Amino acid sequence: MLTVKTPRRNAVAALFLLAAALAAPLSSTAQDSIKRGGTLVVGYPQAPRHLNGAVQSGVATAFPSTQLFASPLRFDDKWNPQPYLAEKWTLSDDGKSLTLNLRKGATFHDGKPITSADVAFSIMAIKANHPFQTMMGPVEKVDTPDAQTAIIRMGKPHPAIVLAMSPALCPILPKHVYGDGQDLKSHPRNSADVVGSGPFKLVEFKPGQRVVLERFEKFFLAGRPYLDRIVFDITPDASSLMLGFERGTMQMLPFVTIPSDLRRLADNPQVTLTPKGYEGIGPLNWLAFNLEKKPLADVRVRKAIAHAVDKNFVTKALMAGFSKPVDGPIVPSSPFAVTDLVRYPVDLKKAAALLDEAGFKPDANGERLKLTIDYVPGSDDQQKTVAEYVRAQLKKIGIAVEVRTSADLPAWAKRMAAHDFDLSMDIVFNWGDPIIGVHRTYLSSNIKPIVWTNTQSYVNPKVDELLDTAGSVLDPVKRKAYYATFQKIVTDDLPIHFLNVVPFHTAASKKLGNVPMTIWGPLSPYDEVYFK
Amino acid sequence: MRAVQFTLSRLLQGLALVLAVVVLNFVLVHAAPGDPVETIAGASGGMSEELKAALRVQYGLDKPLAAQLGVYLGKVAGGDLGYSYFFNLPVAGLIAERVPATLLLVITAVLGAFVIGTVLGVLSSRKPNGLLSQFINTLSLVGFAAPVFWTGIMLVILFASVLPIFPVSGMRAIDSAGASGFTDALDVLHHLVLPALTLGLVYLAQYSRLSRASMLDVLGSDFIRTARAKGLSNRVVLYKHALRNAVLPVVTILGLQFGNVMAGAILVETVFNWPGLGRLAFESVLRRDYPTILGVLLFSSIVVVVMNLLTDYCYRLIDPRIKTS
Numbered sequence: 001m002l003t004v005k006t007p008r009r010n011a012v013a014a015l016f017l018l019a020a021a022l023a024a025p026l027s028s029t030a031q032d033s034i035k036r037g038g039t040l041v042v043g044y045p046q047a048p049r050h051l052n053g054a055v056q057s058g059v060a061t062a063f064p065s066t067q068l069f070a071s072p073l074r075f076d077d078k079w080n081p082q083p084y085l086a087e088k089w090t091l092s093d094d095g096k097s098l099t100l101n102l103r104k105g106a107t108f109h110d111g112k113p114i115t116s117a118d119v120a121f122s123i124m125a126i127k128a129n130h131p132f133q134t135m136m137g138p139v140e141k142v143d144t145p146d147a148q149t150a151i152i153r154m155g156k157p158h159p160a161i162v163l164a165m166s167p168a169l170c171p172i173l174p175k176h177v178y179g180d181g182q183d184l185k186s187h188p189r190n191s192a193d194v195v196g197s198g199p200f201k202l203v204e205f206k207p208g209q210r211v212v213l214e215r216f217e218k219f220f221l222a223g224r225p226y227l228d229r230i231v232f233d234i235t236p237d238a239s240s241l242m243l244g245f246e247r248g249t250m251q252m253l254p255f256v257t258i259p260s261d262l263r264r265l266a267d268n269p270q271v272t273l274t275p276k277g278y279e280g281i282g283p284l285n286w287l288a289f290n291l292e293k294k295p296l297a298d299v300r301v302r303k304a305i306a307h308a309v310d311k312n313f314v315t316k317a318l319m320a321g322f323s324k325p326v327d328g329p330i331v332p333s334s335p336f337a338v339t340d341l342v343r344y345p346v347d348l349k350k351a352a353a354l355l356d357e358a359g360f361k362p363d364a365n366g367e368r369l370k371l372t373i374d375y376v377p378g379s380d381d382q383q384k385t386v387a388e389y390v391r392a393q394l395k396k397i398g399i400a401v402e403v404r405t406s407a408d409l410p411a412w413a414k415r416m417a418a419h420d421f422d423l424s425m426d427i428v429f430n431w432g433d434p435i436i437g438v439h440r441t442y443l444s445s446n447i448k449p450i451v452w453t454n455t456q457s458y459v460n461p462k463v464d465e466l467l468d469t470a471g472s473v474l475d476p477v478k479r480k481a482y483y484a485t486f487q488k489i490v491t492d493d494l495p496i497h498f499l500n501v502v503p504f505h506t507a508a509s510k511k512l513g514n515v516p517m518t519i520w521g522p523l524s525p526y527d528e529v530y531f532k
Numbered sequence: 533m534r535a536v537q538f539t540l541s542r543l544l545q546g547l548a549l550v551l552a553v554v555v556l557n558f559v560l561v562h563a564a565p566g567d568p569v570e571t572i573a574g575a576s577g578g579m580s581e582e583l584k585a586a587l588r589v590q591y592g593l594d595k596p597l598a599a600q601l602g603v604y605l606g607k608v609a610g611g612d613l614g615y616s617y618f619f620n621l622p623v624a625g626l627i628a629e630r631v632p633a634t635l636l637l638v639i640t641a642v643l644g645a646f647v648i649g650t651v652l653g654v655l656s657s658r659k660p661n662g663l664l665s666q667f668i669n670t671l672s673l674v675g676f677a678a679p680v681f682w683t684g685i686m687l688v689i690l691f692a693s694v695l696p697i698f699p700v701s702g703m704r705a706i707d708s709a710g711a712s713g714f715t716d717a718l719d720v721l722h723h724l725v726l727p728a729l730t731l732g733l734v735y736l737a738q739y740s741r742l743s744r745a746s747m748l749d750v751l752g753s754d755f756i757r758t759a760r761a762k763g764l765s766n767r768v769v770l771y772k773h774a775l776r777n778a779v780l781p782v783v784t785i786l787g788l789q790f791g792n793v794m795a796g797a798i799l800v801e802t803v804f805n806w807p808g809l810g811r812l813a814f815e816s817v818l819r820r821d822y823p824t825i826l827g828v829l830l831f832s833s834i835v836v837v838v839m840n841l842l843t844d845y846c847y848r849l850i851d852p853r854i855k856t857s
Binding site for chain 1: 564565566567568570571572573579580581583584587590616618619620621626629685688692693696699700701702705706802803804805807811812815817818819820
């Protein structure tokens with residue numbers, strides 16, 4: 001039966017891919033009907049600190065930054081790099097240099113030409129200032145043999161370098177503006193008179209309120225962008241966002257996860273609701289174990305807990321079917337994800353047996369041990385409700401769990417940084433390449449008093465070795481093989497019980513054409529977006 | 533001479549109060565768990581240890597708390613509120629940008645509540661057991677009992693979703709940039725209706741009840757009987773003789789409550805996405821943006837002190853007896 005089923009499923013998948021390819025926004029038939037003009041209002045709850053994505057990561061800054069600054073490359077919806085500022089690019093056979101051949105005639109918003117010197121300056125600025133230190137870590141220098149050619153030189157083969165050329169990760173800054181010697185993290189031009197070369201230029205930035213951008217008429221891709229203006233409207237209250245969207249004052253809501261909102265949006269005939277566009281970010285919702293705590297140091301206890309949690313209940317009941325269960329450290333949409341993982345189907349008897357084996361026998365009240373669980377505040381649908389569900393489930397196997405509420409994100413982050421937790425829910429992003437977003441959680445060298453490091457205190461020399469190797473192997477097939485072994489080991493060691501993919505969705509008005517659905521989705525340039 | 537002395541002593545008191553507020557706020561804000569660098573790291577999706585240490589040094593967070601307080605007080609004395617950790621912009625600028633929105637909201641709400649509340653109170657005091665009085669009474673009770681955020685959300689649902697005549701969010705239409713003065717003013721007024729109503733409703737209820745009670749009290753006194761005996765019309769007795777006396781307690785409450793109104797503005801501004809100081813303060817707390825929180829609190833405490841001073845002046849205007857006492 002199984003042998004019959006598999007090829008058919010593949011055929012269906014192939015058909016879908018074909019359909020997706022036909023519907024791709026770049027097809028010429030679509031371009032004929034594209035209209036120019038209109039103001040797109042995008043609603044989002046978090047305020048960006050400033051607009052310069054070269055020195056500030058995170059979603060809130062990436063929205064405006066990817067519109068303001070062009071990057072060497074961009075990506076389609078299947079992880080293929082596409083020309084952007086660079087017309088051509090070549091990764092050397094030894095993987096230690098990436099040559100970028102820049103487009104001729106491209107200019108910044110202030111009219112000055114973009115040269116290889118700007119690229120060299122930007123990449124070294126990102127290496128020095130961007131929070132993702134592993135991203136440009138191996139870069140040693142950037143050679144500029146001529147104005148149109150930049151060669152990134154690395155100390156060791158660095159397979160993530162091509163992905164690191166993405167709009168959200170590698171904004172090209174004008175050296176004549178940002179290279180004045182001031183500290184780039186607090187540069188005044190990060191918030192005012194921002195000059196980039198992206199499809200839109202800055203009109204107004206009101207901190208904590210909105211960012212207004214307008215079309216850059218001399219954008220290097222002739223004829224684009226189609227929109228006149230983009231407004232990023234910062235509305236912290238989720239229900240205000242929904243009302244604003246339903247009334248039509250906003251036409252796009254990215255990163256929606258709340259099940260009741262998603263249901264309402266899915267039922268709205270005037271709305272396109274899509275989960276596509278979050279493959280690059282790769283958001284995972286998980287239950288982390290603190291391996292420094294005595295009962296949790298025993299893998300049998302961790303496995304017992306895993307067997308008690310029903311991921312299907314979490315995704316189908318708690319998240320109204322908008323989310324999908326996940327079993328490993330790499331999101332299923334990543335090219336490095338594998339299906340050969342150690343899984344933990346719900347089995348309360350087995351869980352109890354594992355606890356017995358570990359020496360945690362029930363007392364007179366049926367209680368075996370006491371634990372606490374933390375969760376990231378401010379994301380109830382992914383975190384709080386799941387933490388409460390975990391508490392209820394663990395009670396069934398004799399583990400009394402106290403849910404610890406943190407007043408706000410800084411309070412929770414402090415607990416994580418201090419390793420002051422037993423169990424904690426967490427949301428962590430893959431950020432495209434495992435080197436950027438996955439390694440940090442499992443390398444024993446990254447056990448630090450900092451949130452979103454290896455706060456689980458997970459140590460496995462074999463995993464350290466696998467990640468180090470996978471981080472410098474160029475051949476994607478070999479690389480994937482290393483990551484496959486890594487994924488199997490991690491799911492067996494279980495420092496983290498992986499629960500589900502965070503169901504980020506983009507809601508857009510049906511009037512909007514070419515809603516961004518590449519791997520970076522709403523964090524990519526909106527030069528092709530238009531109003532029908 | 534006496535007025536000058538009065539003003540001076542009040543200003544000194546006010547200054548001491550503001551200083552106490554600054555120190556207390558400083559200690560309280562730093563006592564909250566978590567720190568701004570962790571928050572910035574959080575907004576960035578992770579950050580290296582070196583970068584965090586560099587940020588701590590940049591913000592002076594590596595120094596002991598007492599030293600930080602000393603530096604802060606010195607700066608404030610020189611009129612420098614410092615730089616926002618989060619936005620990397622001068623706090624004074626951030627506050628200045630938000631002040632007009634909050635003042636517009638708070639003053640509209642309070643003055644509206646004061647005028648309408650007093651009128652309602654007077655109206656219902658004319659026939660204390662009449663139908664109108666009962667109606668106003670019930671309304672005030674509901675208005676007083678309902679929490680601001682609940683009223684706000686109910687109004688949002690009613691007017692924004694069911695009967696979409698008022699905007700629910702923001703201070704200006706999103707695509708309004710570059711509108712002319714008059715259109716812009718109309719736009720702002722349109723956006724102001726719901727938040728001002730929400731914030732004003734609680735105070736309206738209080739003022740109407742207070743002025744009603746105080747009117748009833750005054751209406752029973754001898755000088756009113758004298759006025760009526762003189763043959764003055766009911767209108768003159770009510771508005772010229774009674775109201776002028778009855779309004780004093782309302783003014784007292786108004787002055788005292790100004791601080792409360794500023795606090796209520798935080799909720800209203802959050803619900804209606806009104807770009808004011810309250811929202812800035814609330815979000816700055818979540819970001820542990822110490823300089824901004826302290827700046828907003830300092831500004832609010834100054835406003836409250838000034839308002840109390842103004843209330844005292846209003847007393848002297850309304851009731852000449854206070855001048856001599």
